[in-house]
Amino acid sequence: MSTGTHGTGVTLGSLSSAVTKWGFVDGTGTYREHMRGMDDLSEALHVSLGMLGVLVKVTIKVIPLYSLHYVSTRDTLANGLAIFAEDIRQHRHVEWFYFPGSETIQVKRMNAIAPVYQSEWSKRIETLKLQIVENGAFFAMSELCKWRPSFSGAMSKLAAANVVEGEKMGISYEIYPSPRSVKFQESEYAIPLTQFESCMEEIHSTFNSGIFNVHFPLECRTTAGEAGFLSPTQGRETAFIAFHMYKGMQEGPYFEWVHTMMKKYKGRPHWGKLNHLTANYVYELYPDVEKFLAIRSQCDPDNVFLTGYLRKLFTL
Ligand SMILES: Cc1cc2nc3c(=O)[nH]c(=O)nc-3n(C[C@H](O)[C@H](O)[C@H](O)COP(=O)(O)OP(=O)(O)OC[C@H]3O[C@@H](n4cnc5c(N)ncnc54)[C@H](O)[C@@H]3O)c2cc1C
CATH class of the missing domain: 3.40.462.10 (FAD-linked oxidases, C-terminal domain)
Known part of the structure; x- marks a missing residue:
């Protein structure tokens, strides 16, 4: 749910799209909950690569057994x-x-x-x-x-x-x-x-x-x-x-x-598989990366969750 893991079907989203509510501990150690809405925090949490905090509770949409x-x-x-x-x-x-x-x-x-x-x-x-x-x-x-x-x-x-x-x-x-x-x-x-x-x-x-x-x-x-x-x-x-x-x-x-x-x-x-990503390329592929990073700096002001790998991908 943090990497956009997907199956197949043109009417279906990734596993992330099943989440209706995230419960996470952010970089300041604060537990936060957020309901999915048409807002920037939802779009940032949708695929966050662990950069906003640790997800500890998710509510997901389910359908009857089929x-x-x-x-x-x-x-x-x-x-x-x-x-x-x-x-x-x-x-x-x-x-x-x-x-x-x-x-x-x-x-x-x-x-x-x-x-x-x-x-x-x-x-x-x-x-x-x-x-x-x-x-x-x-x-x-x-x-x-x-x-x-x-x-x-x-x-x-x-x-x-x-x-x-x-x-x-x-x-x-x-x-x-x-x-x-x-x-x-x-x-x-x-x-x-x-x-x-x-x-x-x-x-x-x-x-x-x-x-x-x-x-x-x-x-x-x-x-x-x-x-x-x-x-x-x-x-x-x-x-x-x-x-x-x-x-x-x-x-x-x-x-x-x-x-x-x-x-x-x-x-x-795919974020979870071998790739040749660089920061320049991430910025080219993702038009809203700045919006993501603005939210990231609020959730994790001390860069607790920015690993060496992610730092390279998100620092121009
Ligand atoms: C056998 C196999 C089959 C696969 N099949 C598919 C497939 O059909 N479709 C597909 O799309 N992908 C597939 N993948 C790739 C898959 O998407 C990645 O392996 C997956 O994203 C890794 O997630 P993880 O939680 O297992 O690993 P991790 O390396 O633990 O986590 C991956 C990322 O998520 C973050 N993260 C993990 N846990 C949390 C948490 N609690 N809170 C916040 N962030 C967190 C981490 O920081 C990291 O950035 C497959 C992989 C394997 C090994």
Whole structure:
């Protein structure tokens, strides 16, 4: 709730957007409560990176228990891009995995249904599929790519050909999360939703040129726009594109390219993942950073919460 952690769904905000009231201890040691309103303190608290104080109590909006109907399919990138704008409005959650250098994407679509628990049988089958294909086989492929990075293109295509298709139903918390036991480095960017198709085309053509050895799929998600001063989705419906590199493989040049490309799309990096942020860039990406800092100086006049890392990002 301090970093804008998000899921996927163009009508849905980040976890921060669920908060209706914050209880926090500020830099003077004072406990304060604040109800969300159309005011600057709310927009500052929305994503605060811990710079306003320690959140000790939050009140969040909840909805009655619901289930999800989940469908995973394989599609071509070209078709996915052609229907993307409509598709994301027809389903509560849409998530893509794009396999670098292949023409294939995996599309996960999920919609809310009345509460129904996943059957034990379905759970077992799904766990087996996830353990064997998405984690076991993918781990073996990743180790192979670490040993011979030039195998990455072939491994990406192999992973694309073996996407787990199927459907399942169950309570939201049984269906939405996916276990991830293959370790990776990640950088993720929030770009204006309207730019998604052109950005993916640029990414695809770069992978096709073969300059990077990447086998890890890119994860693409969407969210509603938010107002928070430091929210990566501030002021715009957003597409998130996440880039990964297997732990132990060289991610430097790849992430450097991602960072340079994302500048063109005014991509705001996820605060909680690897990024190339500098103070100048933070000021460029976040038009209300001064408003945030004015509130920060009232909440934390002695800079108790300004770590060395944050000082670099917020001092010009
Ligand atoms: C396995 C895994 C899966 C992930 N999946 C997703 C995903 O699906 N979507 C997504 O958006 N991100 C995802 N992330 C990234 C995630 O958003 C960050 O890891 C998260 O922001 C870290 O928050 P934390 O509280 O765990 O960590 P911390 O490092 O403890 O905190 C992160 C920041 O929040 C501040 N903070 C922490 N606690 C408080 C508090 N009580 N009061 C005020 N400030 C506080 C800290 O000062 C720090 O600046 C994932 C990360 C991992 C490891």
